[in-house]
Amino acid sequence: MPYPKLHYGVGLTDDAVEQLGHIANLLARDGGDGHQYFNCLTVDPNGTYLYMTVEVPKQEGIEWPDGAGLMEVQIPHHYVRYILSVKDEWGVGFLAEFAGKA
Secondary structure (H helix, E strand, C coil): CCCCCCEEEEEECHHHHHHHCHHHHHHCEECCCCCEEEEEEEEECCCCEEEEEEECCCCCCCCCCCCCCEEEEEEEHHHEEEEEEECCHHHCCHHHHHHHHC
């Protein structure tokens, strides 16, 4: 039986949000309790930086040619609070969204 496709939530430290500035504002989602995370399709921690394929949240006025906004991002490992893997995208926004859907 093949493994299901996983989605990843990469939680950012407060320092990461501050240091990444506009990039964090563009790519990060609100996880509740004041923390931010990236919703990722891939995560590779095996290198000098954490390599991710990040799904860009939909924004008014921005249309992606292929229908999905994806960016490849590399950040220092010390910017990462946690990496969460789930079977579907719905589970990534666990802190803020589960409260309303539980």
